[in-house]
Amino acid sequence: MKGHWEFSLRRFWTMVIKEFIQMRRDRVTFGMMIGIPLLQLVLFGFVINSDPKHLPAAVLLADRGPHGRTLLGAIRNSGYFDFVREARTEAEAQEMLARGEVQFVVSIPENFTRSLLRGDRPAVLVEADATDPAATGNAVGALRTLIDAALSNDLKGPLAFLAPTVGPVDLRIHAMYNPEAITQYNIVPGLMGVVLTMTMVMITALAITRERERGTMENLLAMPAHPAEVLVGKIVPYILVGYVQVSLILVVARALFHVPMAGSLPLLFAVSLVFIVANLAMGIMFSTVAANQLQAVQMAFFFFLPSMLLSGFMFPFRGMPQWAQAIGEVLPLTHFLRIVRGILLKGNGFPEVIRQLWQIAVFAAVALAIGIKRYRQTLD
Amino acid sequence: MADDLAIDVRGMTKRFGGRTAVDHVDLQVREGEICGFLGPNGSGKTTFIRMLCGLLQADEGSGTCLGRDVIQDSEAIKRQVGYMTQKFSFWEDLSIRENLDFVARMYFVKDRKEVVRESLDRLGLTKRKDQLAGQLSGGWKQRLALAACMIHRPKLLLLDEPTAGVDPRARREFWEEIHELAGQGLTFLITTHYMDEAERCHRLAFILNGKLLTHGRVDEVIEQGHLTTWSVSGPNLLNLAAQLRGRPGVEQAVAFGSVLHVSGSDPAALEQAVAPFRTREREWRQIESGLEDVFIHFMDASKGGGTP
Numbered sequence: 001m002k003g004h005w006e007f008s009l010r011r012f013w014t015m016v017i018k019e020f021i022q023m024r025r026d027r028v029t030f031g032m033m034i035g036i037p038l039l040q041l042v043l044f045g046f047v048i049n050s051d052p053k054h055l056p057a058a059v060l061l062a063d064r065g066p067h068g069r070t071l072l073g074a075i076r077n078s079g080y081f082d083f084v085r086e087a088r089t090e091a092e093a094q095e096m097l098a099r100g101e102v103q104f105v106v107s108i109p110e111n112f113t114r115s116l117l118r119g120d121r122p123a124v125l126v127e128a129d130a131t132d133p134a135a136t137g138n139a140v141g142a143l144r145t146l147i148d149a150a151l152s153n154d155l156k157g158p159l160a161f162l163a164p165t166v167g168p169v170d171l172r173i174h175a176m177y178n179p180e181a182i183t184q185y186n187i188v189p190g191l192m193g194v195v196l197t198m199t200m201v202m203i204t205a206l207a208i209t210r211e212r213e214r215g216t217m218e219n220l221l222a223m224p225a226h227p228a229e230v231l232v233g234k235i236v237p238y239i240l241v242g243y244v245q246v247s248l249i250l251v252v253a254r255a256l257f258h259v260p261m262a263g264s265l266p267l268l269f270a271v272s273l274v275f276i277v278a279n280l281a282m283g284i285m286f287s288t289v290a291a292n293q294l295q296a297v298q299m300a301f302f303f304f305l306p307s308m309l310l311s312g313f314m315f316p317f318r319g320m321p322q323w324a325q326a327i328g329e330v331l332p333l334t335h336f337l338r339i340v341r342g343i344l345l346k347g348n349g350f351p352e353v354i355r356q357l358w359q360i361a362v363f364a365a366v367a368l369a370i371g372i373k374r375y376r377q378t379l380d
Numbered sequence: 381m382a383d384d385l386a387i388d389v390r391g392m393t394k395r396f397g398g399r400t401a402v403d404h405v406d407l408q409v410r411e412g413e414i415c416g417f418l419g420p421n422g423s424g425k426t427t428f429i430r431m432l433c434g435l436l437q438a439d440e441g442s443g444t445c446l447g448r449d450v451i452q453d454s455e456a457i458k459r460q461v462g463y464m465t466q467k468f469s470f471w472e473d474l475s476i477r478e479n480l481d482f483v484a485r486m487y488f489v490k491d492r493k494e495v496v497r498e499s500l501d502r503l504g505l506t507k508r509k510d511q512l513a514g515q516l517s518g519g520w521k522q523r524l525a526l527a528a529c530m531i532h533r534p535k536l537l538l539l540d541e542p543t544a545g546v547d548p549r550a551r552r553e554f555w556e557e558i559h560e561l562a563g564q565g566l567t568f569l570i571t572t573h574y575m576d577e578a579e580r581c582h583r584l585a586f587i588l589n590g591k592l593l594t595h596g597r598v599d600e601v602i603e604q605g606h607l608t609t610w611s612v613s614g615p616n617l618l619n620l621a622a623q624l625r626g627r628p629g630v631e632q633a634v635a636f637g638s639v640l641h642v643s644g645s646d647p648a649a650l651e652q653a654v655a656p657f658r659t660r661e662r663e664w665r666q667i668e669s670g671l672e673d674v675f676i677h678f679m680d681a682s683k684g685g686g687t688p
């Protein structure tokens with residue numbers, strides 16, 4: 001083959017300078033690099049994670065006693081629930097939920113009042129359509145305190161013994177269709193990884209194919225350049241962009257969403273380097289395989305999708321089936337999410353971080369090695 | 381003798397799928413020579429040049445380029461060769477100076493800044509050095525590309541249609557510079573469609589459908605054509621041309637301004653064919669065949685299966 005000559009730092013640096021200049025001139029891409037994180041933050045952080053009220057609810061009232069009414073009144077007064085329908089049977093309630101006519105069904109069982117008075121802690125079942133957990137999360141969260149407070153008025157005097165720490169009723173919440181509600185604290189740090197995966201892979205996936213499509217590849221190949229010089233040279237400038245994104249997200253996370261930052265920010269910055277490089281390397285690898293820019297974008301997308309779905313960003317990682325977890329374990333985003341959430345929310349330090357970090361590093365090394373190996377030094 | 385050959389390759393072959401784009405082409409070019417590489421579009425010129433500088437892997441063939449093995453040693457060859465691509469292939473989002481600077485850095489050019497400055501001066505682009513290459517007009521792009529591929533002082537220049545779309549004055553300047561550089565010992569392989577440029581080459585190679593049809597000095601190539609040509613002047617040449625075409629022995633009847641060139645490879649048959657038209661108002665003269673006549677002849681012959 002034709003790769004016997006040495007890697008040259010000088011030529012590598014020359015490539016870096018060229019890529020830097022081109023990146024600076026590419027206003028659209030540069031704007032996207034800043035725009036995408038902002039847009040995502042706004043979408044995920046504000047729009048989706050807002051605190052919706054007046055959610056349509058149905059009630060299945062099997063007990064006509066006074067305490068059941070107290071409860072419903074309190075639920076209504078919280079502002080989260082509007083009782084728009086009354087279901088006569090359980091099946092009817094289920095249907096309303098399935099059709100999306102209501103988001104909640106509150107069931108007050110038969111003999112509710114009697115059981116309550118006997119101290120049997122009757123069950124109040126709240127079924128929630130948690131397809132969109134962000135929409136129901138707050139309402140559900142408000143329920144327990146609400147119910148306890150409502151009944152504590154009724155349960156005064158002789159009935160006071162019924163209002164101990166465990167609560168007078170057994171509130172059972174069935175979050176249907178999506179068992180785990182995600183909170184903002186979880187989402188915003190996670191977004192850092194998602195944004196980096198989305199933009200970093202995409203930008204380098206276009207790197208080589210763009211040279212090919214513009215015809216400049218022929219020129220580059222006619223020069224004495226080592227594949228590693230070209231590929232790593234294309235990666236370096238975008239590390240800076242990655243850091244701009246990380247900083248941007250952290251500032252917004254703090255300023256707008258008050259995400260706690262329990263751990264060390266310098267540690268987070270240091271660790272991000274490995275993750276950024278891993279994604280850039282993945283993009284570079286795609287770019288050596290893809291025949292044109294469209295294919296490169298498609299590949300980036302096909303990488304992005306499982307990263308979103310199987311990393312624990314969208315769905316709780318432990319809730320996924322084994323095979324999905326196995327795939328998730330390979331993806332850099334999975335480990336990065338654990339790292340970011342660990343550092344920001346739990347205050348994790350280096351010992352906990354390194355257990356995830358090495359896996360990202362291995363991924364980066366493999367992706368880059370494949371890229372360099374696949375880089376075609378001819379136009380064939 | 382072999383050691384002063386800048387290009388010495390044999391049997392160079394390249395196939396794309398089932399199609400043979402370059403079919404066992406041999407080429408020898410001496411150091412300091414300008415070799416014109418001719419052939420209609422799609423005949424395999426670009427493919428051949430790409431094989432020489434290691435951009436395409438040859439399916440068959442062997443030989444040397446600047447004394448290095450053309451198959452094994454393409455990295456060493458790349459360092460000493462300047463290749464100007466047919467299509468502009470510099471970075472349109474880099475400025476003129478940045479493009480030159482990038483190339484100079486990649487080849488480790490000594491006194492890089494000075495060399496780039498001189499190159500800009502020679503190009504006459506010093507004032508516009510910060511303009512993006514993409515904003516240049518076609519002719520200027522061409523000149524930038526040429527300057528860039530010579531910045532590392534290569535010993536061999538492979539120029540793929542360097543003057544396509546360049547105005548006549550710039551073309552003349554270009555050829556003057558080429559000759560000056562060749563005088564200093566640089567070797568050139570230049571593809572072109574212009575006959576006047578072909579005539580300025582020391583050596584010509586004519587390729588058609590991937591096969592080398594002829595190869596040699598201009599006079600040798602013309603001689604190999606074995607073509608007899610008559611020049612006619614007089615009234616109503618267009619009509620005459622139409623009448624001559626299709627007569628046995630007449631291969632071409634082409635108007636050149638106020639004269640008509642009539643040629644064929646069999647002198648006797650041609651003489652017979654034109655005899656009825658040698659009237660008093662027309663002036664007939666036997667002339668030396670031109671390159672273009674010969675090339676058209678080669679092309680027709682290979683297409684029609686006749687003998688060249």
Ligand SMILES: Nc1ncnc2c1ncn2[C@@H]1O[C@H](COP(=O)(O)OP(=O)(O)O)[C@@H](O)[C@H]1O
Pocket residue numbers: 379396401419420421422423424425426427428
């Ligand atoms: N990369 C390629 N893949 C497939 N066919 C090609 C490729 N490059 C050139 N060809 C074909 O090879 C033939 C020779 O092309 P080329 O060398 O560009 O001719 P020229 O430069 O003389 O115009 C053409 O028919 C062209 O279509």
Ligand SMILES: [Mg+2]
Pocket residue numbers: 422425426427466540
């Ligand atoms: Mg060509």
